[in-house]
Structures are given as structure tokens and as C-alpha cells.
Amino acid sequence: MAGNNKTVLVVDGWGRGAALIHKYSQSPQVGKLIAVPGNPLMQINSEIPVKIFPHLTTTSIKEIIEICKKEKVDLVDVAQDNAVEAGLADALEEAGTSAIGPSRLAGQIEWDKAWARNFMKKNKIPHPAYKVFTSKKNAKDYIKRAPNKKYFVKATGLVEGKGALPAENKEKALLAISEMSKFGKAGEKFVIEDWLEGEEFSTFAITDGMSFQIIGSAQDHKRLYDADQGPNTGGIGSSTPPLVVTKNIYKQEESIIRKTILGLAKEGRVYKGLLYLGAIVVNKKVYVVEFNARWGSPEAEVLVPGIKNDLFEISMSVVKERLHKSKILTDRKSRIAVTGSTRPGIETKERELFGLENALKIPGITIYGSRVFPKKGKFFVTAGRLFHLVAEGKNIIEVRKKAYQAMSMLFIEGNNLHYRTDIGWRDMERVYQ
Numbered sequence: 170m171a172g173n174n175k176t177v178l179v180v181d182g183w184g185r186g187a188a189l190i191h192k193y194s195q196s197p198q199v200g201k202l203i204a205v206p207g208n209p210l211m212q213i214n215s216e217i218p219v220k221i222f223p224h225l226t227t228t229s230i231k232e233i234i235e236i237c238k239k240e241k242v243d244l245v246d247v248a249q250d251n252a253v254e255a256g257l258a259d260a261l262e263e264a265g266t267s268a269i270g271p272s273r274l275a276g277q278i279e280w281d282k283a284w285a286r287n288f289m290k291k292n293k294i295p296h297p298a299y300k301v302f303t304s305k306k307n308a309k310d311y312i313k314r315a316p317n318k319k320y321f322v323k324a325t326g327l328v329e330g331k332g333a334l335p336a337e338n339k340e341k342a343l344l345a346i347s348e349m350s351k352f353g354k355a356g357e358k359f360v361i362e363d364w365l366e367g368e369e370f371s372t373f374a375i376t377d378g379m380s381f382q383i384i385g386s387a388q389d390h391k392r393l394y395d396a397d398q399g400p401n402t403g404g405i406g407s408s409t410p411p412l413v414v415t416k417n418i419y420k421q422e423e424s425i426i427r428k429t430i431l432g433l434a435k436e437g438r439v440y441k442g443l444l445y446l447g448a449i450v451v452n453k454k455v456y457v458v459e460f461n462a463r464w465g466s467p468e469a470e471v472l473v474p475g476i477k478n479d480l481f482e483i484s485m486s487v488v489k490e491r492l493h494k495s496k497i498l499t500d501r502k503s504r505i506a507v508t509g510s511t512r513p514g515i516e517t518k519e520r521e522l523f524g525l526e527n528a529l530k531i532p533g534i535t536i537y538g539s540r541v542f543p544k545k546g547k548f549f550v551t552a553g554r555l556f557h558l559v560a561e562g563k564n565i566i567e568v569r570k571k572a573y574q575a576m577s578m579l580f581i582e583g584n585n586l587h588y589r590t591d592i593g594w595r596d597m598e599r600v601y602q
């Protein structure tokens with residue numbers, strides 16, 4: 170009989186890592202938690218101690234391996250995209266530490282969007298028409314000859330989820346091509362794709378490289394302002410389960426995930442970890458917008474809490490390639506995450522966040538921090554995405570009511586809290602129809 174003597178290290182500093190730490194803290198096998206770099210608010214959801222290393226980054230490979238040895242870590246959860254690209258899972262395997270998270274080669278499906286599109290084409294996975302470029306001049310010549318329609322211009326490398334530039338016409342596509350320079354090396358190669366008109370959602374599957382299980386789906390809210398206005402963010406709210414995922418859509422996403430995992434394995438890129446399918450439904454057909462090699466954020470914040478299994482056990486079954494022996498169960502509750510940020514455009518400085526403890530008193534409310542710092546019994550924030558407030562309940566109407574009741578209790582010094590007030594709007598429309 171296993172006791173709670175296992176140590177888990179999560180490589181992430183934000184809300185996604187906080188949701189994973191929370192879930193691992195519920196495992197009867199886990200007695201110690203570490204996060205690199207982690208954030209100080211991770212501790213509020215965990216009854217067991219969470220040690221953080223704020224001076225490190227998710228790509229501090231040498232230091233992470235040293236921590237694993239010193240702290241006798243049993244499992245590392247490689248949760249952040251740049252750690253996958255840097256080959257952290259490979260380095261850990263070489264050092265003899267169990268890790269859940271894809272190898273650098275398998276993770277290319279996220280960190281190289283051009284490679285990923287070619288892989289989809291080869292494996293007959295539905296995707297928009299696309300063309301890869303390394304020369305801006307050739308790309309502009311191509312657009313000048315192409316029909317005047319909507320495009321996406323996407324940097325091939327990792328740019329914190331902000332590398333896909335929407336272009337509503339040829340003129341904007343030409344501008345977006347010039348803008349690829351702002352992404353440095355990540356934008357030296359880029360993809361021009363047809364803009365698909367439809368409803369987006371994302372689905373998350375865990376796999377040991379051969380078998381897989383779908384954990385759930387969610388809808389991200391990327392634009393900064395209500396009614397999907399303003400610039401794209403890394404994600405400023407999410408909801409689950411999205412009603413757009415009917416049985417027919419589920420079957421299609423399952424087939425896409427199967428083809429992807431088997432296609433990768435055939436190339437010797439055995440994928441072990443969490444696979445994120447970013448999808449769009451166009452006329453009842455599912456197309457791949459992108460694959461990511463990790464949980465999304467704030468999608469993890471609404472899906473991870475619903476997992477009923479012991480996450481340590483599930484992760485170890487991935488490491489040991491025996492996922493087919495487990496059955497992942499979820500609580501099937503509705504959840505939304507409302508992301509609190511500082512008001513766009515204000516200068517970065519420390520400000521007090523009020524009302525956190527009151528908001529947490531509402532049953533069914535959890536807060537996953539990103540940039541919230543407790544100090545002398547108070548909470549302070551800096552800038553950017555600060556926290557994700559998650560409400561759970563039986564349907565979208567109930568969770569929206571709870572979430573916004575809790576949000577209304579929060580306040581940032583100088584009236585500087587920004588959040589969207591319409592998270593879950595698509596399904597609000599559906600439930601009332």
C-alpha cells in the first residue's frame with residue numbers, strides 16, 4: 170500500500186501550473202510538491218507544502234535536474250511549451266527521472282507550426298489550405314497574386330500564443346507578413362493560411378504514445394475585450410463543456426487525435442503527455458487550427474479540477490506506457506475561468522489586490538494565481554494576467570452567476586482590475602434558445 174511519500178515537480182509558473190499543483194496535492198500518494206518557477210499563490214489550494222523556485226525559469230534544465238536529485242523527485246510534469254522545445258523531458262529521461270511531457274521531437278507539433286502543417290497534410294488530418302515561407306518578398310508576391318480574402322499569417326516558432334496574426338484582406342496580410350520580424354527567430358519562417366470561418370474549441374487528450382484518453386474540451390476567450398473585440402491575448406477566460414462538441418464532433422476529434430498520435434509514433438516521435446487539439450468547426454466538419462504539446466491556459470484551470478482520478482497515478486501510467494489500463498473519469502460539472510488582469514496600457518508597478526479572501530468564501534470558487542504576491546497578510550499584483558477565478562456548478566447559468574459575484578468582490582488599487590464580463594457567451598445563447 171503506497172503512502173503519501175511521493176514528490177512531484179511541476180514545471181510552470183502560471184495558472185495552469187497552479188491547477189496541476191492543486192490536483193497533484195489531492196493525490197493520496199503525494200507528500201511533497203515543487204514548482205519551477207512556480208508562484209506564491211500555489212500554496213493556497215494545497216494542504217501539503219509547495220516549494221517554489223522563482224529565480225529559475227522553465228528552461229533551467231541543469232538546475233531542474235539538480236533539484237530532482239536533491240529532493241528525490243518521483244515525477245516531473247513538463248507543463249510549459251518552451252520547456253518541451255528545450256528538450257527538458259529528454260534531459261530528465263537521460264538523468265533517470267520520470268517525466269510526463271513530450272520529447273523535443275514529439276513536441277515539434279507545437280514549436281514548429283510549419284512542420285506541424287506538413288505533418289497534418291501527410292497524415293490526412295483536416296487543416297486549412299496553407300503555404301510556408303522564409304522570404305517575406307516571396308510571401309508578399311504570393312499574396313498580391315492571391316484572391317482578396319481572409320488569411321492568417323502565423324510565425325512558425327513559439328511566441329507565447331501571440332504569433333498568429335489575423336488578416337481580413339490582402340492589404341492586412343501584407344502588413345502581417347512585415348510584422349513577422351517582431352517575433353525574431355520564431356518569425357523567420359511563417360505560414361500563410363486560409364482563414365476558416367466557424368466556432369473554435371479545444372480538446373485535451375492524455376497519451377502514452379499508443380493509447381489515449383480524451384479528458385475534456387473547453388472554449389478559450391482570446392480577445393481582450395467583451396464581444397471578442399480588441400487584440401488577442403494568451404487567453405482571458407474559458408468555459409467547459411462547450412456545447413458545440415456534439416457526438417458527431419467528438420467522433421471527428423477522436424479520429425484526429427488517433428491519427429496524430431499514431432502518425433507521430435510511426436516517425437519515431439512517441440508522444441507521451443498532454444496533447445492539445447485547437448479545433449474549429451466549419452459546416453459540422455472539424456479542422457485543426459493548431460496542436461500544442463501541453464495544457465492550454467486558462468483551459469487547464471477549468472478542466473484539471475474536474476479530473477476525479479489520482480493525477481499522480483495517471484501520469485505514472487503514461488510514463489510506464491500502460492495508460493490503456495486506466496480509465497479517466499471527470500465530474501462533468503460546468504466551469505468557467507474569468508481571468509483578472511491589470512487595465513491594458515497602465516505602467517507596471519506593485520498594486521494591492523483587495524477582496525481575495527472574501528471571494529474565496531463563496532462555495533465553488535477557486536483562484537489560480539499567476540502574478541499575485543502575498544505580503545504581510547495582504548495581496549499585491551504587478552501587471553499582465555494576474556489570476557484565473559474559476560467557478561464550478563451544474564450549468565453555465567449557475568457558474569456565470571457565481572463567478573461574477575466573486576469577481577465583483579475583487580478590486581485593484583487605483584481601479585485597475587480588468588476582466589471580460591461575457592465568458593461563456595456562446596453557451597449562454599444556446600441554453601436559452
Ligand code: GLY
Pocket residue numbers: 330389403404461464465466467468
Ligand atoms: N489558451 C491558449 C493557450 O494556452 O495556448
